[in-house]
Amino acid sequence: MGTMYKICAILALAFTLNAEAPHSFKVNASQCRTATPGEIKWLPVEWAPFSAFTRACPVLGPGKRKDLLLITPSAENYYKHQPGTQANAVKLPAARLYLPGGRFCGTLPYAFPDDPPLEMSVRFSEWRGGSVPTKIDLEISDPTASGDRRMVMLWDPATQMYQEKNK
């Protein structure tokens, strides 16, 4: 009886947690693809040196709906393409966010998933029944004196853009 009760309680808790778990989406760099020529046309001119190394990462909403596109230069691809064992460190353009139709809706602080010497993880959450996530959590791992840190970006309904919280 006691064991049955425990099993039922665990199942009930698991069901409750699952039912109430809000959707969130952590961008996995291995699921990004090469940006299409059409997507590259969305980008500002300063991206030109990086167009061959530009990746597009779909941000999946509830039901695996493609709600956003994160477009970023790939530091790894860019530097691997440079000849020799040494290369000049360059300032990479920061990753940009687009709605499915190509409307620009925000800039992340850095390239994804890394902008040497730092690395950045990106998680989208809080869809709140809408077509876009309203919150972006960024975790930055940085060996410089700036140190590891977290940042939050929020969807601003007035401007239809993501803005860094407290800015």
Place this chain on the structure above:
Amino acid sequence: MTPIMAPEATTTATAALKKACDEAYLKGTGSCSNAVWEVIKAMNNAQEPYRVANVLMDHMSANWKSVELEEGYNLANQGIVVVGGTKVEQGNGHVIVIYPGAKKLNGGYMYFYKKGNKDLMLNGTKLYPLCLSTSMGKWPGANSSGDKTVWDPWGSDKGFEGVKFFTPKA
């Protein structure tokens, strides 16, 4: 890369500040706040209590005079202690001392980028004052006994934007 010539560091105070910075660096604790503490003790107050970087930043904000970088550079070249740093919420801040001498270009060193399997050269972009900085971390720009600039511990314009400088009130 010829550095811009600054006024010659000839005063006794300037020589003393250089000596204090060099000795703090040579102690090799790897702790930025310990190195800065050594300099403050040598130059200002032998009884100064030790403060970790975040606490020191709070202390300086409340009790020291805030200075712009250029003013800090001029003060350091008169042998006056100027401490710069950033406070990191839920993390470790970083503090440095402006080292007397002429400005030099930032960068000029390499770091290894593992994913790309490359040594990346951080080329200089602008002249900055020199610094004393020590760190237990692996970032090459964070260890300097006057051979790197105040920009280098942070290694980017975005990181350096948040650095504030202070000097003890006269």
